[in-house]
Amino acid sequence: MPDPLVSICGLAYRYPGATEPALGGIDLQVDPGEFVVLAGRSGSGKSSLLRACCGLIPHYHGGEISGRVEIAGLDARDHGPAELGGAVGLVAQDPESQVISTTVRAELELPLEIRGEAPPARARAVEEAALALAMPHLLDRGVDTLSGGELQRVALAAALVLRPRLILLDEPTSQLDPVAGDELTWLLRRLNEEWGMAVILAEHRLERCLAVADRVVALEAGRLAFSGTPEAFLDWALAHDVALATPGARLFELAGLRPLPRGVKAARATLAGLRVATPEPRPASEHDNGPPVLRARDAWVELDSGTGARDVLRGIDLEVGRGERVALMGRNGAGKSTLMRAAAGLLPTIRGRIEAPSGCALLPQSPADLLLRERVGDELPGVEGTAALERVGLGAKLDADPRDLSGGERQRLALAIVTAGREGPGPAGVVCLDEPTRGMDRARKDELGAWIDELAAHGAVLVATHDVEFAAAFADRVILLGEGTVIADGPPDEILSGGWYFATEVARILDTPGAISPEAGASLIAAGRFRHVARASGEAAVAPAVPATPIALQPTDTGREAEDVGGVIPEDPGGGVP
């Protein structure tokens, strides 16, 4: 057995001034070439553990540390981040703060230059890193002209350029659209396989990365709660903390199937030959509640990010009715934020109109930008302000410093700031939330979903999000933008099951139009299984309840039997998928 690359024994750590330890009693070993996914709720200690693995803890952050951390044979307590930098690279969540130089090439050259590499060796290493990440075209671009996804790729390349033996990633996909997020995950797997580099990836959206993981390590309140294979982790998560289970695992659990799938491919292998019913088409939900609260008519918006003006919205036509919960989706740069900013009156249209007759409140991507005072009560002064704070559950925290609030509380405070005073005697207008689930665990997303319901009861809610699973959970309508135009608009069942990138994990597993949630998918599996049995015994096909006990399912060759039920049951649920 090779020596472990990471060896942590009895690690405990407390940030300076903190009352509670961020990490406690951590024992962990990571072997060379291993791909480890770090799971856990917000505040469970994932980021702290990553910082301890690269020497930022304790050398940069200070605080109290005990136990032993060895990275590539170097004791992280004696060797700082610069010394460990040859063996370990870190990619953090916010790409803007991780890029130092003006051009991409200079950014990649910097670590090599600092270590005294000769120019030819530097040029080669930069070229190799750029090719590995498919970004040679970015090398001579200024970093201020890059999108968030491109910046994240540059930060990864800068961490890889020294060919470290270990790469640490702290929620690198949180700001990326599903396409860029999937690309990054599979890129990491390729680097892991081809370069033999060990990876520790902290991530909330586990359905994106379990398929590529060798092992999952789960943290709970700064302590190691689980370490094992992805399949074993899913079993553990369903038993201990269902918020950490993937939609695919919940689908299998509800359908009574085993083994739990680490990804779409594993799920399809288990489901091969199993019948899945096709859902009955549902009548489209009607929102005939008077005039629309948001209306765009042939709206064109132009932006200039320094490289010349370009049309970001190109003739958008849409209406949002009162009571609607709309998910606005699309790739980075598709125009989601621009549409919301134009609706809130921050950007003018160069042609056409965007109107919100009853007003539009926008919660920007970074709610902290709205928190300017040092006391919660000072953000919304007066009796009406206090009432607004009470409505969002912050009535007891009027004297708290906004920076001391939890992430969810800060978001609620920011929401109160943008909406307070807008509610008139009549129906309130539209509330736009721009990427509200960034860095959130599922429990907080559920909490957010509950507010969205509440907000939609008074007006309408438009949420720009890359989080397909969240959109499936809260929205009753999904609008997909592409290059500034509406490319799809309809109910979530239809939009989030008809493609690959903008589709939920359940939709990708079942590849059946209309099945996007674990509950719906489990019902279809159960109904398909029942219809097959019913057809075989000549009884009427009535959809059964979801079975309660798990069934160990072996793939069987039942394709011929499936033909008997005349197209209701697909012969191969995995067919037609690229």
Add this chain to the structure above:
Amino acid sequence: MRPALAYRHRPGPLGDGSALAASLFCAAPAGAALVSSDPIVLAGALAAVVTAGLLAGARRGLALAARWNLGLGVILIAVNGLTSQRGDTVLVHGIVMPLIGNVDISAEALGEGAVLAARIGIICMAFAVHATTVDPDRVLRLLRPIARRSALTATLIARTVPLAARDYARLGEASALRGPLAAPAGRAVLARRLVAGSLDRAVDVAATLELRGYGHGAPGRADRLRRSRHDTALVGSALALFLASAGARLAGLADFRAYPALRFDAGAWTIAAALAMPLAAAAPFALAALRSRIVGGRSRA
């Protein structure tokens, strides 16, 4: 919208030249303005910096620097006019100013202020051309082996200033989103929030620098003097520019005296030196264009 003074790579002698040569070229008109106060030489230095800026594609940076300096220049002229009570040509007599009392405004005092404003303006415009056309990474790379701590500070500033500009734009936008009941976001509140945020940003950037290995030891000097094909022209032009001003001064030409009456040299040699400056500034660009044309002609043939 990208800030007017932000660096963007522009192909050409300044964009592609080595950091040292490009910096010398940009410093030459500033040096000329420092050594000479003759209005004709200053006009030549101004023409040189404008020529270089326009040919290098730094029009927005130049325009911004010119706008700032116009305001500053007016203030300098006014202050000098009010505070310097010398000069034979009194334009306005006996203005009663609070605290100062009776003041005269002379043409000489205004002229001296204008010359001072022109010198500062030329230096600022030369730095604007440098900031927008010369890659700061290459300048910092030049500095790092000789002034490590200063280079670290400059690196932090070079990164945190654009981040702060972006943060300020975001904060401004967020303040426009506040509901009617929210406390208003004044400039002071925004500035305080920006400073607090910038400190956090600086800490993050410093952590990244640490991870990139900044604490590892002195960087190598291997390519500190990496050269470019434009360097000879840039350095030659910089020398010619500076010598036109310094030579005229050393030769006793290009003399300027504000008091007791405005007097400056407008002889043929001074005018020739002033005319030579924009020509020297244009030379590297003309040579590069000529070379491209010749190479293009050969490849077509």
